[in-house]
Amino acid sequence: KQEVTQIPAALSVPEGENLVLNCSFTDSAIYNLQWFRQDPGKGLTSLLLIQSSQREQTSGRLNASLDKSSGRSTLYIAASQPGDSATYLCAAPGAGSYQLTFGKGTKLSVIP
Amino acid sequence: EAQVTQNPRYLITVTGKKLTVTCSQNMNHEYMSWYRQDPGLGLRQIYYSMNVEVTDKGDVPEGYKVSRKEKRNFPLILESPSPNQTSLYFCASSLSWRGHTEAFFGQGTRLTVV
Numbered sequence: 001k002q003e004v005t006q007i008p009a010a011l012s013v014p015e016g017e018n019l020v021l022n023c024s025f026t027d028s029a030i031y032n033l034q035w036f037r038q039d040p041g042k043g044l045t046s047l048l049l050i051q052s053s054q055r056e057q058t059s060g061r062l063n064a065s066l067d068k069s070s071g072r073s074t075l076y077i078a079a080s081q082p083g084d085s086a087t088y089l090c091a092a093p094g095a096g097s098y099q100l101t102f103g104k105g106t107k108l109s110v111i112p
Numbered sequence: 113e114a115q116v117t118q119n120p121r122y123l124i125t126v127t128g129k130k131l132t133v134t135c136s137q138n139m140n141h142e143y144m145s146w147y148r149q150d151p152g153l154g155l156r157q158i159y160y161s162m163n164v165e166v167t168d169k170g171d172v173p174e175g176y177k178v179s180r181k182e183k184r185n186f187p188l189i190l191e192s193p194s195p196n197q198t199s200l201y202f203c204a205s206s207l208s209w210r211g212h213t214e215a216f217f218g219q220g221t222r223l224t225v226v
């Protein structure tokens with residue numbers, strides 16, 4: 001059964017700093033890995049989807065990488081802004097599974 | 113606009129009173145699922161559906177029912193709600209059950225059972 005871990009659970013950075021969020025997974029036979037953003041009490045917004053055949057995916061100031069062999073993905077946020085403050089979740093299905101398993105998230109605070 | 117719509121957004125009910133949370137998507141997606149989110153436990157899947165009339169249990173199905181009579185709708189039914197079902201619920205959909213496609217989430221339903 002797939003297990004997804006996100007470290008750290010919380011992160012506080014000053015505005016303008018570049019930062020990296022980490023996600024690790026136990027079952028490397030994944031179809032894809034998806035990063036989401038969740039604002040307090042709100043739904044999940046999809047940020048990036050990386051297919052198993054890809055190593056990177058970029059959207060604006062966000063860049064996600066995927067290393068299946070090591071069971072790791074990172075989300076890089078460039079030039080962070082206060083509006084980036086939210087909880088970031090990664091999710092991956094397991095081998096032969098249609099079920100997404102989520103990490104518990106990293107709560108990011110960007111201080112003006 | 114492509115979206116997943118849940119209703120209601122907020123619901124307070126009493127123990128044992130049957131309720132239904134609706135979910136509808138306008139993207140012609142095959143795969144739909146329900147999750148609950150609890151502090152310290154994260155998001156856990158309740159039920160999923162690979163297509164019309166095809167549903168299966170996720171990790172925490174006890175106390176819940178679902179149906180998929182139409183492709184766009186996937187209601188979550190609590191026949192006899194209990195306080196331990198107080199949670200934030202999310203419906204999600206994706207184009208295919210084959211696992212290669214992006215998941216889209218609704219805005220959530222905050223349920224309180226007293």
